[in-house]
């Protein structure tokens with residue numbers, strides 16, 4: 001602990017966050033037993049083709065999925081770890097947060113330098129002209145209430161289209177700014193992620209199994225640039241063997257003990 005405390009005090013730290021960070025906010029990991037993808041086949045519910053086909057042929061099933069998925073995300077509030085990371089950024093210890101989570105909780109907590117490498121469920125994007133807009137949780141909640149009260153296929157489809165919204169520039173249909181399975185990751189957040197690592201001396205990997213690419217490649221990028229890599233996770237991770245240090249604990253306990261002052 002003393003080693004990492006000294007490192008963080010002397011150099012900035014980039015923090016790579018995984019699903020483990022959001023569990024205390026009430027968002028279960030999507031992968032693994034009991035996760036969302038164990039009940040909803042990702043081939044149908046997390047690919048563009050699958051979602052298009054559900055919209056056309058099975059809007060009721062799509063409605064059920066969207067209500068459950070957004071419902072979990074909208075109920076969640078930032079937890080102690082999100083708040084600690086905001087403070088560490090404000091105090092100048094953290095160069096940026098890189099997150100695989102799409103729940104937007106780091107931004108909602110107040111972190112400014114956030115690279116959401118898998119996108120954000122609160123973001124919408126125009127596939128034609130690239131315009132982005134961010135939905136407030138209130139706006140999402142209102143749309144979701146409309147969707148959940150719709151019962152005919154026609155009404156359900158109309159609410160799903162309303163949930164997507166229209167581009168203010170080209171009037172095209174917006175799509176959620178989340179990375180679906182089989183889709184290329186947007187370049188910009190990955191570039192920010194590399195910049196945060198480059199500006200730091202330490203990469204702290206917190207609550208991530210380190211097995212989902214390209215996030216899993218970032219520790220390698222850090223080492224190439226002579227940065228120290230530390231892992232904080234209660235379970236073994238794919239990053240442990242190459243890390244400079246492993247803390248087998250929950251993120252909240254780690255940051256509580258860290259106390260930099």
Ligand SMILES: [Zn+2]
Nearest residue numbers: 126129167170
């Ligand atoms: Zn557009």
